[in-house]
Structure formats: structure tokens, C-alpha cells
Amino acid sequence: MALLVDKHRPRSLEALSYHHTLSDRLRSLAQSGDFPHLLIYGPSGAGKKTRITATLRALYGPGVEKIKIDSRVFQTTSNRKLEFNIVSSNYHLEITPSDVGNYDRVVVQDLLKEVAQTQQVDLAAKQRFKVVVINEADHLTRDAQAALRRTMEKYSPNLRLILLANSTSNIIAPIRSRTLLVRVAAPTEEEICDVLKKVGKKEGYKENAELEKRIAKESGRNLRRALLMFEAVHAQNEQVNEKTPIPPPDWEALIAQIADDIIAEHTPARILQVRAKLYDLLTHCIPATTILKTLTFKLMPKIDDALKSEVVKWSAFYEHRIRMGSKVIFHLEAFVAKFMRVSEAHLMGMDFDDDF
Amino acid sequence: MSNFFDIRARKAAAAENGGSSKATKPTENNRLQPWVEKYRPKSLDDVTSQDHTITVLRRTLQSANLPHMLFYGPPGTGKTSTVLALAKQLYGPELIKTRVLELNASDERGISIVREKVKDFARMQLSNPPAGPAGEEYRRKYPCPPYKIIILDEADSMTQDAQSALRRTMETYSKITRFCLICNYVTRIIDPLASRCSKFRFKSLGDGNAQKRLEDIAKLENVRMEDGVVETLIKCAEGDLRKAITFLQSAARLVGAQALEAKKDKDAMEVDEEGDGKRITVRSVEEIAGVIPENTIDRLLQAVQPSGKGAQYERVAPVIADMVAEGWSATQVVNQLYDKIVMNDSIENKQKNRIVMSFSEADKRLVDGADEHLTILDLSLQVAGALAGS
Ligand SMILES: Nc1ncnc2c1ncn2[C@@H]1O[C@H](COP(=O)(O)OP(=O)(O)OP(=O)(O)O)[C@@H](O)[C@H]1O
Numbered sequence: 001m002a003l004l005v006d007k008h009r010p011r012s013l014e015a016l017s018y019h020h021t022l023s024d025r026l027r028s029l030a031q032s033g034d035f036p037h038l039l040i041y042g043p044s045g046a047g048k049k050t051r052i053t054a055t056l057r058a059l060y061g062p063g064v065e066k067i068k069i070d071s072r073v074f075q076t077t078s079n080r081k082l083e084f085n086i087v088s089s090n091y092h093l094e095i096t097p098s099d100v101g102n103y104d105r106v107v108v109q110d111l112l113k114e115v116a117q118t119q120q121v122d123l124a125a126k127q128r129f130k131v132v133v134i135n136e137a138d139h140l141t142r143d144a145q146a147a148l149r150r151t152m153e154k155y156s157p158n159l160r161l162i163l164l165a166n167s168t169s170n171i172i173a174p175i176r177s178r179t180l181l182v183r184v185a186a187p188t189e190e191e192i193c194d195v196l197k198k199v200g201k202k203e204g205y206k207e208n209a210e211l212e213k214r215i216a217k218e219s220g221r222n223l224r225r226a227l228l229m230f231e232a233v234h235a236q237n238e239q240v241n242e243k244t245p246i247p248p249p250d251w252e253a254l255i256a257q258i259a260d261d262i263i264a265e266h267t268p269a270r271i272l273q274v275r276a277k278l279y280d281l282l283t284h285c286i287p288a289t290t291i292l293k294t295l296t297f298k299l300m301p302k303i304d305d306a307l308k309s310e311v312v313k314w315s316a317f318y319e320h321r322i323r324m325g326s327k328v329i330f331h332l333e334a335f336v337a338k339f340m341r342v343s344e345a346h347l348m349g350m351d352f353d354d355d356f
Numbered sequence: 357m358s359n360f361f362d363i364r365a366r367k368a369a370a371a372e373n374g375g376s377s378k379a380t381k382p383t384e385n386n387r388l389q390p391w392v393e394k395y396r397p398k399s400l401d402d403v404t405s406q407d408h409t410i411t412v413l414r415r416t417l418q419s420a421n422l423p424h425m426l427f428y429g430p431p432g433t434g435k436t437s438t439v440l441a442l443a444k445q446l447y448g449p450e451l452i453k454t455r456v457l458e459l460n461a462s463d464e465r466g467i468s469i470v471r472e473k474v475k476d477f478a479r480m481q482l483s484n485p486p487a488g489p490a491g492e493e494y495r496r497k498y499p500c501p502p503y504k505i506i507i508l509d510e511a512d513s514m515t516q517d518a519q520s521a522l523r524r525t526m527e528t529y530s531k532i533t534r535f536c537l538i539c540n541y542v543t544r545i546i547d548p549l550a551s552r553c554s555k556f557r558f559k560s561l562g563d564g565n566a567q568k569r570l571e572d573i574a575k576l577e578n579v580r581m582e583d584g585v586v587e588t589l590i591k592c593a594e595g596d597l598r599k600a601i602t603f604l605q606s607a608a609r610l611v612g613a614q615a616l617e618a619k620k621d622k623d624a625m626e627v628d629e630e631g632d633g634k635r636i637t638v639r640s641v642e643e644i645a646g647v648i649p650e651n652t653i654d655r656l657l658q659a660v661q662p663s664g665k666g667a668q669y670e671r672v673a674p675v676i677a678d679m680v681a682e683g684w685s686a687t688q689v690v691n692q693l694y695d696k697i698v699m700n701d702s703i704e705n706k707q708k709n710r711i712v713m714s715f716s717e718a719d720k721r722l723v724d725g726a727d728e729h730l731t732i733l734d735l736s737l738q739v740a741g742a743l744a745g746s
Pocket residue numbers: 149174177391392393395396397402403404405406429430431432433434435436437438539540558569597598599601
């Protein structure tokens with residue numbers, strides 16, 4: 001059975017339940033005929049993908065929803081073969097080049113040129129151009145981004161790109177210059193409540209505004225999370241009331257435990273115990289950044305005010321290292337050790353000294 | 357019959373070559389193009405704000421003797437457009453197909469490939485203008501100098517090795533080819549290559565000419581703007597004319613959409629043609645450009661000020677969490693916060709010194725792809741710390 005998240009996904013721009021001005025704007029772009037390249041950015045769970053799928057429908061009609069998935073093989077200059085999945089309809093393609101890591105340039109080069117040089121097969125198509133949706137565009141290597149530049153200009157009669165990203169900071173200036181930036185803010189807590197109410201009605205859940213409000217708050221304005229929690233609460237309880245506990249995902253519960261562990265005891269033995277838990281999270285594919293961030297925000301309400309800035313400082317410091325380094329566990333562990341030292345120093349009434 | 361076509365072709369060529377400083381009138385056929393392509397300069401005279409470069413190039417056009425060239429400058433300042441216009445004016449619409457090779461970052465450009473493609477192209481016999489009177493006419497209009505041009509656009513993404521390989525190739529075929537390298541960062545081009553070229557710097561577009569160009573486009577597209585829109589476009593685009601034009605186009609779409617809505621609402625009622633609803637507004641441009649509204653930034657500024665109420669973290673963290681949820685780009689937050697703090701005279705220099713170091717670190721981390729939420733939270737807390745003098 002489909003998850004709630006997918007089951008009640010709105011399919012047209014009209015059906016989207018928040019950011020109505022943005023929907024209007026996308027619709028007018030779709031109808032204008034001179035649809036630009038887009039760079040859609042915003043936090044995850046804000047509904048970027050849903051909005052884009054709806055925009056595609058406004059561009060081409062329901063035909064874009066007939067999709068197939070192909071696996072293609074690309075060859076690098078060093079003759080390595082890369083397998084790569086492409087989701088496509090008659091009118092558009094969707095790719096996630098970060099799947100092939102540093103070889104993304106090859107895929108982008110070959111595939112986009114191929115699309116750009118072939119005409120629309122469906123002569124009755126509403127647009128002359130095909131759209132290529134690029135997921136996780138902020139993870140594209142610089143090389144791959146550079147490869148997009150002239151392609152975006154030269155083939156603009158046949159090709160439009162929609163880049164999806166969490167942020168624009170990692171998109172190189174020449175690409176930002178070639179796209180229209182569209183920001184998709186996360187829905188507010190009230191907007192999330194509205195969605196929950198609607199979905200709940202369709203599912204025949206008993207309405208409980210208080211509970212829904214709590215879920216919205218707990219979700220951190222992430223609609224996907226909110227819907228998952230909403231479904232979990234109702235799946236696990238016959239009857240819900242305003243006090244029904246909202247079960248956090250397992251991994252989050254484990255991180256909360258780590259937070260308590262390292263606040264309670266500042267010893268090498270404790271670091272060792274925590275290491276096992278960190279490994280556990282990593283083997284379950286929780287990204288290191290998520291672990292570090294969640295841990296930091298779980299620590300905050302439980303530590304002394306005077307410590308908070310210092311802990312954030314080291315969290316940001318080690319997150320940067322996670323990004324730059326090669327062994328994420330080193331930096332997670334280093335953060336844990338640093339946290340213990342800083343807390344210890346604070347307890348003894350010492351000043352923070354960066355290198356003791 | 358063939359004569360008929362000739363005249364048409366020449367007329368078209370002449371039209372393309374016609375040195376009007378205005379943007380060309382839109383025709384039905386390109387109505388649906390993005391404006392940046394529609395208004396790409398067709399001749400050197402159309403290129404705005406690069407007066408020095410254009411004067412020099414126009415001179416070379418007369419003498420028809422081109423050096424190897426290196427164009428560099430920020431995005432959207434006219435580098436690609438200029439070289440394409442130059443080539444068109446040198447060779448005309450026919451010859452350009454066989455005399456000019458354009459390679460850019462979307463082509464495979466390893467050492468061997470560059471060498472081979474360039475070699476093959478350079479070796480090809482020089483094509484000539486058509487014979488007979490038509491040819492003479494053609495020659496009168498276009499100098500058609502006896503060499504080919506190889507454009508290496510976006511050359512800064514070529515590897516060092518590929519660049520050094522190019523050195524030899526350039527020399528080997530220098531009699532019959534000219535190279536034009538284009539890049540954003542001149543330092544990425546190896547010295548031996550750069551020193552073989554005449555360098556042309558393309559400046560950011562901040563002056564009246566760029567404004568004029570935007571106004572012309574707006575006029576041709578029948579969009580009206582409230583006062584200050586052009587200035588805002590230029591400011592938000594940071595000297596990138598392509599960006600400014602894209603902003604203008606989408607702002608125009610936005611206004612168009614509103615006008616449509618208004619019509620639907622009022623239906624039979626008379627729609628006030630001069631109504632402000634149909635003008636592009638300054639705020640709509642800012643919104644499109646991703647500029648954070650003043651009051652949002654002010655909220656953050658207030659949160660980082662030392663004040664008696666509540667702990668620092670408790671004041672700053674929710675503001676940052678909101679900004680992240682609203683989707684504001686961290687780079688934008690950093691830039692706007694920086695401007696506010698550096699411009700603020702009531703902050704002591706000693707504090708500013710500490711603060712600018714935090715900004716430097718944050719900028720580097722963001723470029724490295726560090727988590728945006730943690731980075732700007734950390735930055736704001738450091739700023740707050742410095743302001744509180746702790
Ligand atoms: N100096 C200029 N005069 C007139 N139009 C310009 C100028 N610079 C940029 N434009 C506009 O911006 C568009 C892009 O310009 P162009 O492709 O020449 O930029 P570029 O310098 O090659 O940028 P990049 O470094 O990103 O490749 C043009 O199509 C044109 O509409």
C-alpha cells in the first residue's frame with residue numbers, strides 16, 4: 001500500500017494547498033510559451049518535487065505522468081562503464097547525476113546533448129522543447145555544472161532544464177545567471193495542519209486538531225516528515241487523543257540517547273560506547289551531517305546557556321570537516337570528544353581554551 | 357528563382373549586420389525564445405558597456421588581421437556574444453559555418469580530443485565565398501580573412517594538461533587559424549597560453565548603457581516598470597546583464613499573470629490601463645532575485661544585539677531556523693548580514709575585526725558545501741558574541 005505521502009500527492013498546480021502565489025507564477029510561466037530554465041531551491045520536505053511535477057503537467061498535460069524507467073550505460077574517457085537510471089515520459093526526462101559521483105559530467109554532457117539534438121517525437125506536443133529535471137543539482141561537481149553552461153544557451157529551442165536543489169550556495173555563478181531562481185519555502189505549521197486535516201479526512205481518521213498541531217511542530221516544518229508521523233501515530237493507535245505520543249523514527253531516538261549519554265558522563269569509556277552507536281547509525285545510511293546536526297539540536301535544550309555557542313561552534317567546525325575529509329566517523333567522534341572536554345571545562349569553571 | 361533567394365539572403369544578412377545600437381525587433385518566429393537569447397547582440401555595435409574592447413575589435417575588423425585572443429570577465433557580460441558577433445561580421449552567415457569552430461565545456465575536452473578536433477578543423481581547406489557577382493557582393497560586406505577561428509569557450513574548465521597541449525597546436529597552425537579563449541577566471545589559464553593572446557577584460561555592467569539596454573528591451577516587449585526597477589535589476593544582478601534580463605522577463609510574466617487575474621475578476625468592468633497592478637514593482641524584482649526582505653534581516657540583527665532579555669542562543673536560534681525553513685539561501689543571508697554590520701557605524705572597530713573573521717570562515721565553509729543551517733547559526737552566534745564583547 002502506498003504511503004500517505006505518495007497517495008495524496010496533489011497532481012496539478014490548482015490542487016497544491018499552500019504558496020498560492022508561487023503556483024500562479026509557475027502556471028503563468030508554463031502558459032507563456034517562453035518558459036525559462038529554472039533553479040528550484042528550498043529545504044527538503046517543502047514540496048519542490050510535487051510542485052515541479054504539477055508544473056510539468058501544466059506544460060504538457062496529463063501525458064507527462066506516463067513514465068518509464070530506463071537503465072542506460074555511459075562510457076567514461078577511461079573506458080569505465082557507468083550504469084545510470086533515467087525516468088522519462090514522452091515529454092521530459094528526470095535524472096539524478098549525483099548517483100554516479102564524480103562521473104556526473106559524462107552523463108550530463110552526453111545525455112543533454114542527445115536530448116537537445118533530437119526533436120520532440122510527439123508532434124502534437126504542447127511545447128517544442130523537452131524538459132530535463134535534474135535532482136540534487138547542488139551535488140553536481142563543478143565540472144558537470146560547467147558542462148551545462150553553453151548547452152543551456154545553445155540548445156534553448158529544444159531543451160529546458162529544471163534544477164532542484166536545497167540551496168543555491170553550491171551552484172556556480174554562470175549557472176545561476178542562466179536560470180530563473182525559484183524559492184520554495186517550507187510550509188508553516190498552520191499550513192501543515194491544513195494538509196493533515198485534508199489527508200486525515202480522506203483516510204477516515206478521527207480529527208484531532210491538538211494532535212495535528214503537535215505533529216506540525218515536531219516536524220520542523222517538513223511536510224514529508226509530518227505526514228510520515230501522522231501515518232505512524234494512526235497506525236500504532238486505535239484511538240488517538242491530544243496526548244498520544246508521537247513516535248520518533250528509530251534513528252532519532254538513538255541520537256537522543258547519545259545526547260543523554262554524553263551529557264551524563266565524560267570518559268573515554270563513554271566515547272567507546274557512543275562510537276558503537278554512531279557506527280550503527282552510519283550503517284543504516286543516516287548521513288553523517290544529519291547525525292551531527294540532530295545530535296547538536298538534541299543537546300541544546302539540555303545544556304547550560306553559557307555552553308551553547310561553544311557547542312554550535314564545534315558542531316559547525318566538524319560538520320565542515322565531514323564535508324572535506326574522507327572518514328566521517330573521525331569527525332563525529334571528534335565532536336563527541338570535544339563536547340565532553342568543553343562541558344568538563346565548564347563544570348570546573350575554566351575558560352574554554354581551544355587547544356588544551 | 358535563385359536570384360530571388362539571393363536577395364532575400366543578403367537582405368537578411370544586411371539586417372543582421374545593420375549596426376543599430378538598439379535591440380532588434382522581435383519577429384513572430386522568435387517570440388517564444390527566452391529574452392536573453394532573443395536579445396543576444398547580433399553585431400559588435402549591439403554589445404553594451406564594453407567600449408574599450410569593442411573599439412579595439414572594430415579596428416581589427418577593418419584590418420582583418422586578428423591576433424589570438426583571450427576574453428575574460430564575470431558571467432553575463434557579453435564574452436560569448438561578442439566573439440559570435442565578431443565571427444559573423446568577419447565571415448557572414450554562409451562562411452561562418454565552415455570557418456568557425458566552437459568548443460565549450462559541454463564538449464569532451466581531454467588532451468587528445470582537443471588536439472584531434474583542432475587538427476582536423478585546421479587542416480580542412482579554407483572555404484571561399486561563392487564565385488561570381490554574388491561572391492563579390494558578399495566580399496564587400498564581409499572581409500572573409502584567410503584564416504579560421506577556433507573558439508574555446510569556458511576555457512577555464514580545461515585541464516592544465518589540455519591547455520599545455522594546446523600551446524603546440526596553436527603554433528603549428530598559427531598561419532591559418534586564430535584562437536579565441538574565453539573564461540571567467542583568467543588565473544585558470546596557464547601563463548604560456550595567456551601570454552600568446554591579446555587579452556580583453558569584460559567589465560561588470562553597472563553603467564547607464566546597461567540600463568538603457570534593459571529599458572529598450574522593456575519597451576520592445578511592452579512592459580512597464582515603476583521607478584527604480586531598472587536600478588534594482590542592475591543591483592540584484594550584480595553586473596550580470598543576462599541575469600538582469602532573466603529577472604526582467606520573469607517579473608514581466610508575473611505582472612502579466614496579475615493583469616489576467618484582474619481581468620477575470622472584474623470581467624466586464626473597465627480595467628484601468630494605467631493601473632499600477634500592471635507595472636513591474638521593485639519588490640517583485642527583489643523577490644525574484646532572492647533578496648531577503650528588510651524586516652527579516654532586521655529580525656536577525658535584533659536577535660544578535662546584546663540585550664538583557666533571554667539567553668543569546670534562545671534569541672538567535674529560532675530566527676535562524678525560520679530563515680532556513682523559508683528557504684533563504686545561506687550565501688544571501690551572509691551577504692546581507694555582512695552589509696548591515698559593516699555599514700553600521702555604532703559597532704566598534706575592534707568588534708568588527710573579530711566579526712569579519714567569522715564571515716570569512718563562513719563564506720569558505722559554504723563554498724565547501726558545509727551545512728547551511730549550522731554555518732549561519734554558528735556565524736550569528738559568533739557575531740552576537742563579539743557584539744556582547746565576550
Ligand atoms: N555587453 C552586453 N551587451 C548586450 N547584451 C549583453 C551583454 N552582456 C550580456 N548580454 C546579454 O546576456 C546574454 C549572455 O551574454 P553572453 O553569453 O555573451 O555572456 P558571457 O560573458 O559569455 O557569460 P558566461 O561567462 O556565463 O559564459 C546575452 O544573450 C545578452 O542578452
